[in-house]
Amino acid sequence: MEKQLTGTLALAVFVAALGSLQYGYSLGVINAPQKVIQTHYARSMGLYFDAEFDEERNLSTTLPNPDPNPSILTMYWSLSVAMFPVGGIISSFLVGFVADFRGRIKGMLVLNILAIMGSLLMGLAKLGTPHIMVIAGRAVMGFYCGLSSGLVPMYIGEIAPVKYRGALGTLHQLAIVTGILISQVLGLDILLGNPELWNVLLGLSGAIAVLQSLLLPLCPESPRYLYIKLGKKEEACKSLKRFKGEYDTTKDLVEMQVEKEALEKEEKISLFRLIRSSIYRKQLCVALTLHLSQQFSGINAIFYYSTGIFQRAGVSQPVYATIGVGVVNMIFTLVSVVLVDRTGRRTLMLIGLGGMCLCAVGMTVGLVYQFTFSWMSYLSMTAIFLFVCFFEIGPGPIPWFIVAELFSQGPRPAAIALAGFCNWTSNFIIGMFFPYIEELCGQYMFIIFVVLLFGFTLFTCFRVPETKGKTFEEIAALFQKERVPRPVVGTELEQLKGDTVA
Incomplete structure (x- = not known):
């Protein structure tokens, strides 16, 4: 009997979910320091606002333009929020290519370069034009998150035992909401959500990418990717044993063999x-x-x-x-x-x-x-x-x-x-x-x-x-209104086992 949950499986799910944590952090980080960031936008664009907007700095006397134009600020702020999903829209079409080209693990590893680039743009926003650098950084981070939000559930879904597939799949969302909560707490004025440190708050997501990059090489590649996509049966078998411990992998290999044959047809x-x-x-x-x-x-x-x-x-x-x-x-x-x-x-x-x-x-x-x-x-x-x-x-x-x-x-x-x-x-x-x-x-x-x-x-x-x-075949049968495929038994199972071992 294989172990359903092992340390290696827990590590792999945790490391993959760090990408989801970064997604959640980027999703929520823009919320709490909204007024502080808008103040810097206004200063860099020379806009006028009354003292209520920022009493301590009295922008109504320090900013040169006497004509209020809040619609411009609303537009730039909406872009700061919305450029994050724009990046995700563009990159979402590349999920399949990245996942199949270099595999799930290497794909996530390469993507962290984008996350670090985006965090640097936002973290250094005070050195340039704040609204331009934040919008650009949000777009790059969104591009990363669009790929990560596809790769992470794909990888976890492929390595999770059927019995725990739903629970482990839900950890993607748990990591997202944890990231949102962390960003909201750090966004408090007494921590990082203040005029001095707001750029550090936005750029901090790069630290998550660095941590994930250090841990990803310790995680096995998806056995389904290795066997079904690459045809590497021995490597898939080793990966299964790393995830589930020492056990007879025949059943899992037979299931993947059936799916592989159906795919090849x-x-x-x-x-x-x-x-x-x-x-x-x-x-x-x-x-x-x-x-x-x-x-x-x-x-x-x-x-x-x-x-x-x-x-x-x-x-x-x-x-x-x-x-x-x-x-x-x-x-x-x-x-x-x-x-x-x-x-x-x-x-x-x-x-x-x-x-x-x-x-x-x-x-x-x-x-x-x-x-x-x-x-x-x-x-x-x-x-x-x-x-x-x-x-x-x-x-x-x-x-x-x-x-x-x-x-x-x-x-x-x-x-x-x-x-x-x-x-x-x-x-x-x-x-x-x-x-x-x-x-x-x-x-x-x-x-x-x-x-x-x-x-x-x-x-x-x-x-x-x-x-x-339900297995993938049973789920497909639900939609096709066909009978659920009968289990492979008797001599058929022995033949499949023989083919797999061979």
């Missing part, structure tokens, strides 16, 4: 062939819709702009409330780790999306009546915290790893690339346009998300099957 599944193929259309529709539900749920409006939202809800210390969101975020991701392989993917998605829909209604009611009833600010805060809880139960972690479950080795890289593109594009739309939606809709800004969440809940209810504990 068909042409390589490119991105465009995947889009045109009727065989994978249902899986692709589910995968893309789940990623859309993650981003268009409104969660990134909370992550990017929660400080301002809490301020409008009447919270006296909005930065600390934002950190509270980060803590709740991490706790309920841990809850999802425990539940995902017990309750199932579909059930948690339904609970999460339905709960978020109700919370979005609560947020809207709280914002509309906050000046009519004093207790409405508490309703708004409670709804925001519950919104994050429901997100992390299902819509947060599940879309990232379920794509690897829905597709076999052949179309998997292309499917992950397309899902990543969908995720990052919707991320960009929220990051870029939410401030304008907020201006246009005012207190009713979350009504849009209520409608979207209701639609996503209905889609999940009627179109998303349960994938818990």
Whole structure:
């Protein structure tokens, strides 16, 4: 019997998840020091703002331009937020190429060069033009994170035992929310979120890349990549034993051999062939819709702009409330780790999306009546915290790893690339346009998300099957409405074992 969980497997998952930690850090770091960074933008561009914007430095007397032009600052700030997903949009199409060209481990190792470049641009922003260097650094970091957010779930999904595939897959999201929380804490004014150290705060993500680079050589390559993609059976066998301990690898090799033979019988599944193929259309529709539900749920409006939202809800210390969101975020991701392989993917998605829909209604009611009833600010805060809880139960972690479950080795890289593109594009739309939606809709800004969440809940209810504990072949059969392939037994198993050993 192989060991299901070993030290090597734990190390490999931890090291891979450092890329997700960096993603989360980059996602949340722009939030807390918003006013401080905008102050430097204003100074570098010569804009005028009244003393309330920065009382200590009284920019209204020190900046030369007497004409206020806040729309320019709003544009540059929106670009600072939105260029991060723009980088992800571009790089998401390269996930399959990077993963297959040099492998999962070497791919993640090379990508850290991008992360260090992006962190240097932001860390040195004070030496140049702050808004240009921050926007450029955010774009480069987004390019890195677009690739990393595809490679990390792919690698973890391929090395995880079936029994723990959901729980280990959820660790990608746990690392993201941990990174968000770390960035929010470090973004406090008493730590790094102040006029002297804000550039250090933005550039600190490079330290995570350095740590991962030091640890990645200790991690084995994915056995599925070695055997199915490269045909290196002996190396795949060694990798399996490093992950699971000394055991008879025949069963795992037989499973990979069956998948390899099926893959060899068909042409390589490119991105465009995947889009045109009727065989994978249902899986692709589910995968893309789940990623859309993650981003268009409104969660990134909370992550990017929660400080301002809490301020409008009447919270006296909005930065600390934002950190509270980060803590709740991490706790309920841990809850999802425990539940995902017990309750199932579909059930948690339904609970999460339905709960978020109700919370979005609560947020809207709280914002509309906050000046009519004093207790409405508490309703708004409670709804925001519950919104994050429901997100992390299902819509947060599940879309990232379920794509690897829905597709076999052949179309998997292309499917992950397309899902990543969908995720990052919707991320960009929220990051870029939410401030304008907020201006246009005012207190009713979350009504849009209520409608979207209701639609996503209905889609999940009627179109998303349960994938818990199923092999790739069984999952494919669910979509093709075919009978689940019968187990290989008797003389057939002996023959496959003989072929594998040979």
